[in-house]
Amino acid sequence: MNDHASRAAAFNADAERTGWHDRALWHVRERRDRAAAQLPEWEALRDAAGEIKAHTLSQLDLYLERFEQNALQAGASVHWARDADELCSLVHALLESRGVSKVVKSKSMLTEECGLNPHLEARGIEVVDTDLGERIVQLRGEPPSHIVLPAIHIKKEEVGELFHREMGSPEGLDDPTRLTEVARGDLRQRFLAAEAGITGVNFGVAETGGIVVCSNEGNVDLGTALPPLHIACMGIEKLVPRERDLPVFLRLLARSATGQAITSYTSHFHGPRPGGELHIVLVDNGRSQLLSSEAFESALRCIRCGACLNTCPVYRRSGGHSYASVIPGPIGSVLEPARDAEAHASLPFACTLCGSCGDVCPVKIPLSQQLLAWRGRLVERGHLGATRRFAQRFAAAVLARPRLYAALGALGRALGRRTPAFLLRANAWGRSRELPELPHRSFRAEWARRRDGS
């Protein structure tokens, strides 16, 4: 069974590592808090961002056509991919027709979602991820565990071992700066040898047809400036109407993601560079389905900052891989069941409904309300099993009958008091917690005594 709880339990088996993971991400959350607090207009920015996205989504067809028109005008080619398969074949066809066998790629959760790397690799094309974190998980043969910090689950000593094995760096090297230098040295040749660069897109601007990619390592610019072919893969929800809307998002994105005022590089592309080609692939892959759902539409506002992951007390203590999904954490637990409800049915329950995700979200997606809405739907569709349904019906039947409820409550407390400790310690509550001391009289019994006594 695809179950978050059992994978989270496995993660928690190493208590020291769980604490380390929690603190690493909490540190990012604290950096975000400090960066946000420097802007007195923070909440107004969040309002504005949420409204701009909501407006764009309400007329997405119009803005997409405007974007395509202006991108073509600027000299880019525009392609449309209905789903992951179409994106993969489209990109492969573009590469194949130009005889490309080596590609450098900068981070894109969309290509991760569509399985582009394995698709191209199976067809003999070498794809090298060029963000440091992405490169680390690629070399380990793992998916990213976080949408902004893909290797946050890996310790620097483990990176040292990996680089020693894969790149021949000195054994025992664990200094982050030197490890980065090792990776840069290795990547430099790959940049020079690449025949095409693939990037994601953070924002598309409808009025200009331009695209914006935010990064911290300079790999986006190198990967698009060296090879003659740039393929940008973009989810259809990435649009903003006007160029003047961009600053609202740029100010929110880096602060929410890492606590930086702005990412080190904000790269704007308007058409191809001289002598080169720019292909923009607009990908749906379930997004228009989500757009038609009143409850979940606003999840399409997401700008993939990762703040909801960093703040989520469950994510921090269960690790990204426990979600077994492309996007982990609160936003993943909303988006993934929309793609495959059966496979991801446990995710909306991997949450205490604490609400921190919604308060930290820079575009104000009501994440905990959406997680709650998913629970209802998944149970109704039978994804959580018949036992739960039966228990719920039974509980509701009892709770609709005050006397039965009171009688069963008294019986339960009496039994609880007589149950031997070893049995109490064998259930999911008692394994780690004492049962509360069970009172002889309920509140309603006390109330009745008082009423009858006076």
Added chain:
Amino acid sequence: MRIALFVPCYVDQLRPRVGMAALRLLEGLGLEVEFPEAQTCCGQPLLNSGGRREACRLAHRFLDVFANYDRIVCPSASCVATVTRRYRELVGESPRLAAIEERTRELCAFLVEQQGGQPLAGRFPHRVGLHASCHALRELRQGAASELVQPPPADPARQLLASLEGISFAELRRGDECCGFGGAFALEEEAVSRRMGLDRLADHRAGGAEVLASTDVSCLLHLEGLARRRSLPLRAMHVAEILVEALDSA
């Protein structure tokens, strides 16, 4: 003013003294309080575990039972949030629901409202770790949520406690992180729930807390259960219990 005491099912069954404490505090203000005996549960456990239809039945039941009161007061922020924030999606907006939303109060908020900011005459010479209930904070907006950049709304629980003589508060490194109870989450995601709770306990203990206080018994039962299993010297008390104990020792 007709005041109904709404005692959540788990308080009724597992920690009735919190209901009694609430009753005493309300009656201490000279208010006449009724306990509508047809009440059972607001439906939150069912709603949160995905039983929307069943939760909806209980929501309608709640609206019937509490229809004729001017105030509905409850010693649980979480249950109040279910009624005032979640019922809308369950039963649809209506004048009847709007009236109930308008009239339902978390106990501490109601006490502050009634007292008009007058300090309580009470003594509680202990260091208290005030555990912010997520639903008090992010649903009812009682107190400062650390994510938001805005002047924090008042926190009635802290306000009431702070007026007691001799009290001090444990300073926390993470002032509003969830304790990991989360209803069925505590059972279904046992490992993460336990870790979250232990992390909260460690934070409170590092701040020197002798007493763990909250507006929600559910968080407290989880934290207290973890603490007792490990024989940690921490007493878990609902704010109402602290206030009653303080008044008695004044």
